[in-house]
Amino acid sequence: MPLLELREVSKNFGGLQAINMVSTKIEEGEIIGLIGPNGAGKTTLFNIVSGFYKPSKGKIIFKDKDITHLKPFQIASKGLTRTYQETNLFHDFTVEKNILIGCHLYSTIGFFEQLLGTSSAKEKGRITSKKVSDILVLLGLSSLKDELAKNLSHGYQRTLGVAIALATEPLLLLLDEPFSGMNAQETSSMITHLLKIHKEKNITIVLVEHDMKAVMGLCDRIIVLNFGKKIAEGSPDEIQKNDEVIEAYLGVDEDVV
Amino acid sequence: MAMIKINLKLIVCLFLVLIFYLVPYTGSIHWTRVLIEVFIWTTVSIGFRLILTAGQLSLAQVSFMGLGAYTIAIMTTKIHLNYWISFPLAGIFASIFALIIGFLSLRARGIHFAIATFAISEVIRLTWIEWKNLFGGVGGIPSIPSPNPLLGLEFGSAPSFYYFSLLLVIFTIIIMHRLEISKFGMILVTLEKSENLSQSVGINTYKYKIIAFIIGGFFSGLAGGVFATFYHYIGPEDFSIHQTFYVLIYVLTGGVNTIYGTITGVFVLIIALKLIHHLPAFNPVWESLFLGCTLLIIMKFLPGGLISILQKFSLDSVLLDWRKRRAIT
Numbered sequence: 001m002p003l004l005e006l007r008e009v010s011k012n013f014g015g016l017q018a019i020n021m022v023s024t025k026i027e028e029g030e031i032i033g034l035i036g037p038n039g040a041g042k043t044t045l046f047n048i049v050s051g052f053y054k055p056s057k058g059k060i061i062f063k064d065k066d067i068t069h070l071k072p073f074q075i076a077s078k079g080l081t082r083t084y085q086e087t088n089l090f091h092d093f094t095v096e097k098n099i100l101i102g103c104h105l106y107s108t109i110g111f112f113e114q115l116l117g118t119s120s121a122k123e124k125g126r127i128t129s130k131k132v133s134d135i136l137v138l139l140g141l142s143s144l145k146d147e148l149a150k151n152l153s154h155g156y157q158r159t160l161g162v163a164i165a166l167a168t169e170p171l172l173l174l175l176d177e178p179f180s181g182m183n184a185q186e187t188s189s190m191i192t193h194l195l196k197i198h199k200e201k202n203i204t205i206v207l208v209e210h211d212m213k214a215v216m217g218l219c220d221r222i223i224v225l226n227f228g229k230k231i232a233e234g235s236p237d238e239i240q241k242n243d244e245v246i247e248a249y250l251g252v253d254e255d256v257v
Numbered sequence: 258m259a260m261i262k263i264n265l266k267l268i269v270c271l272f273l274v275l276i277f278y279l280v281p282y283t284g285s286i287h288w289t290r291v292l293i294e295v296f297i298w299t300t301v302s303i304g305f306r307l308i309l310t311a312g313q314l315s316l317a318q319v320s321f322m323g324l325g326a327y328t329i330a331i332m333t334t335k336i337h338l339n340y341w342i343s344f345p346l347a348g349i350f351a352s353i354f355a356l357i358i359g360f361l362s363l364r365a366r367g368i369h370f371a372i373a374t375f376a377i378s379e380v381i382r383l384t385w386i387e388w389k390n391l392f393g394g395v396g397g398i399p400s401i402p403s404p405n406p407l408l409g410l411e412f413g414s415a416p417s418f419y420y421f422s423l424l425l426v427i428f429t430i431i432i433m434h435r436l437e438i439s440k441f442g443m444i445l446v447t448l449e450k451s452e453n454l455s456q457s458v459g460i461n462t463y464k465y466k467i468i469a470f471i472i473g474g475f476f477s478g479l480a481g482g483v484f485a486t487f488y489h490y491i492g493p494e495d496f497s498i499h500q501t502f503y504v505l506i507y508v509l510t511g512g513v514n515t516i517y518g519t520i521t522g523v524f525v526l527i528i529a530l531k532l533i534h535h536l537p538a539f540n541p542v543w544e545s546l547f548l549g550c551t552l553l554i555i556m557k558f559l560p561g562g563l564i565s566i567l568q569k570f571s572l573d574s575v576l577l578d579w580r581k582r583r584a585i586t
Contacts, residue, residue: 081457084453100440
């Protein structure tokens, strides 16, 4: 059984067909790359899967359950978490608190427990802060834990974005351009982190990315979108040789036609 | 170091409570009554601030206060219920309304929410005016009795009523402080700038806002209950949008970032307004003029509010400054 399945998902914005009948299956344990030229609908597809947009047509099945009409927070609680293309953090909080908020789903402190500061609340707080420090270590953010998120460098901010998502203990992680704006060194350390997350926590990853070298190296399978349609799907080698993909990216050579 | 700091705060708090405890002993009924007013508006303003931290400007906060006040007024004058049963009912009634109003309006964000709550507050005010049998119309409800004696204590006189309102405001501050440092408060603050991200880590942001709205409504309702018994008379104009703007100015002047800023704002501005009343040839226009100018000056020179002066000169920052200077020389 696939972890995530899209069945003929379409999305119209007025007259514009942003996503057109996209179907695909994602198995547990895969790393999938979602690529395509600008405006192909990659981020829109993420927004649909994570519940921020409702599809005009089609169904989204996650772990054998229909999640098409659930709200974003409900989808997150089922184990499907996303990150954002723009740097989206809790800017005025420290790194540690950012991850702490990410742990929301797994810290079951009741409202009155918090208000009264009971011993059970403190115990639960300790368990959560253990989890936070594990994530800090895993992503190499330990030394920065008391720094305000807005003061971090771009590379660390992106890493923190992944750390927040990781705190929700997802089964499936949707990463929207995790390497954008990074230099070669930052990119390679992000790749190391992602592989570590994938291996140690057994998290399935889908990522949108323009950095082809990173995508080809990291992903088991690649899905290519163009003008809202899925035009190809396959291993990195297959995708590199696919004529339609080359055409989408480079245009058609008119002399040959 | 941390221990010393906490104790220092505690000492300051106890000291302030002691000062406020001693005020009625000065024998000035006028200033005792002024402080009761300060306590009432502090309670309302703190409730107002709670939903403001989530980035939602509620223009219906004073209506919740009015709902509490009318509840007490009707319970004590028409049904003749004991005051100490009606008082919690004032809070509960206001919070039920907050639940309904929040449910309808909190889906909207920013200016849309402000306009929606403004419209709702006007509907509530017009209801008080139009349902004359129940709410007394424009004339309001007069001769609201003082609280019944409780545990042998009389609440008819200004000093005893003063202590009652002081207890209410301390209770409100403690609860709100605990909320602010808890996870609940932390999540509420994230909703202003990063609501999307909060949703994508599984937080039901709508529910959090409604809970904050209900809590704010509850305390405003209680404050309304105190208000009604304090003046023995309420009318629809006591809870108009005009009063909400006063609350907004108190909060902004004191500083929206902390509860203490809000408390400072209410305290300083109400006392200042009373002092203006004592000026020779006082004209009511001066009141609005003063508030408007204060707000402008604060926005221009102290965007963090009056409390940011304290933070600038706090012990920590002075020490840090001193260490820096020593490191240079």
